[in-house]
Amino acid sequence: MKILYTESSPNIGGQELQALAQMAAMQRAGHSVMLACRENSRIAAEAVRQQTAVTYIPFRNSLHFSSVWRLRRLVLAFRPDMVVCHSGHDSNTVALTRATLTGGAGRFSIVRQKTYLTRKMKVFSLNHFCDAVAVPGQAMKEALQAAGCTNTIRVVSPGFDFDAIREAMSMPLPEHVREWLEARAPHPVIVQIGMLRPEKGLEFMLKTLFHLKREGGQFHWLIVGGGRPEEERLLRRKIHALGM
Numbered sequence: 001m002k003i004l005y006t007e008s009s010p011n012i013g014g015q016e017l018q019a020l021a022q023m024a025a026m027q028r029a030g031h032s033v034m035l036a037c038r039e040n041s042r043i044a045a046e047a048v049r050q051q052t053a054v055t056y057i058p059f060r061n062s063l064h065f066s067s068v069w070r071l072r073r074l075v076l077a078f079r080p081d082m083v084v085c086h087s088g089h090d091s092n093t094v095a096l097t098r099a100t101l102t103g104g105a106g107r108f109s110i111v112r113q114k115t116y117l118t119r120k121m122k123v124f125s126l127n128h129f130c131d132a133v134a135v136p137g138q139a140m141k142e143a144l145q146a147a148g149c150t151n152t153i154r155v156v157s158p159g160f161d162f163d164a165i166r167e168a169m170s171m172p173l174p175e176h177v178r179e180w181l182e183a184r185a186p187h188p189v190i191v192q193i194g195m196l197r198p199e200k201g202l203e204f205m206l207k208t209l210f211h212l213k214r215e216g217g218q219f220h221w222l223i224v225g226g227g228r229p230e231e232e233r234l235l236r237r238k239i240h241a242l243g244m
Contacts, residue, residue, distance in 0.1 A: 002032045004080040004108075006071075006090035008059035011226055012042035013195045015086050015115040018158055019043065022084070023052050025159065034078055036071065036090075042226075062092035071097045075105060082109045084134075088125055095129035113156075114140065118199065121147040177222070187218045196227030202235055210242045 003026055005019050019035075020043065026033045035047045039056040047054050055074055058067050071093060075083075085091035091112050098106050112130040117140060126133055126144070132152040135141050141153045172178070181189070190209070194200035202223065209221055221244065223235075 001082065002078060002080045003034075004075070004078060004083045005033065005035045006057070006059070006083060006085045006094060007035065007037045007041070007043050008087050008089040008093075009043070010038050010041045011195055011228075012046065013225070015113065016043045016046075018113070018115060019084070019086060020046050020050065020052075021159055021161060023047065024050050027052065034074075034080075036074060057090075057093075059089050059093060062089050063096075064093065067093050068096050068100065072100055075101065075108070079105060080108045082111060084111045084113060085130070086113050086115070088122075092125055092129055095125075114144070117143055123147055123149040127151050180222075181220070184220055185218070187220055189220045189222055191222045191224060193224045195225050196223075196231040196235060198231075200225075203238065206235075206238060206242065206244065210244060213244065 003023075005023055007016060007019060009016060023033045023035060034053040034055060035043070036055050036057045037044050037047070038059055044054050044056070057070050057074070058064060060067065075097060083094050085094055091110065094110055098108070098110065100106075109132070110130040111132050111134055112126060113134045114126075115136060121144065123144065126149050130151065132154060133144065133149065134154050134156045135144065136156065136158050138155055141155055144153055173181075192202065192205055194202070196202065205221075209217075209219070212219070226232075
């Protein structure tokens with residue numbers, strides 16, 4: 001089977017890591033796999049490292065005609081049986097691309113993977129722009145159905161490469177993190193992992209820890225994640241403003 005994965009995010013987080021693990025597993029199972037993503041994105045570098053074929057699509061928004069044109073050329077050349085999408089931008093772009101194709105080239109299935117839910121769930125594209133929705137758990141399936149998703153929803157439990165996790169555990173900390181810890185008193189370290197985006201709860205955590213510190217709590221807060229430079233600058237300003 002020929003499987004095309006799409007990813008519009010320039011950064012890397014849980015859903016991108018899940019896609020990388022799935023692509024590697026599909027390749028080991030003998031399928032032909034390709035990733036369509038933004039040039040210079042974090043997932044592109046990781047896909048190349050694991051020897052997954054990569055092609056570059058801008059994915060600037062859901063109605064970016066240059067992306068539709070490039071994706072159309074890719075589909076005509078690769079002829080995927082299935083396209084697995086991870087966000088609204090790339091899912092909508094794939095649906096528009098399929099609408100421009102005739103004959104066998106446009107008969108591929110579109111699977112939309114949802115790895116998290118937002119407060120305001122929009123289900124129009126899930127109902128009309130894909131053939132099935134894949135979620136990691138039953139609770140997410142039920143939440144989407146309650147929000148009005150009438151499309152086929154399948155639970156696909158995420159896989160974990162425990163050997164890779166064990167190997168990573170034995171590796172030394174990055175030098176800048178080690179130096180940061182060694183320069184501070186030996187208090188407990190609270191580690192928060194997540195991309196630097198408002199919905200990840202970093203500001204909520206900052207306010208919570210600020211009150212905990214004001215009550216006498218002694219700890220260090222280590223944020224592990226990346227994101228847009230402007231989001232990082234904003235978070236740093238808030239941290240400094242609270243004396244954290």
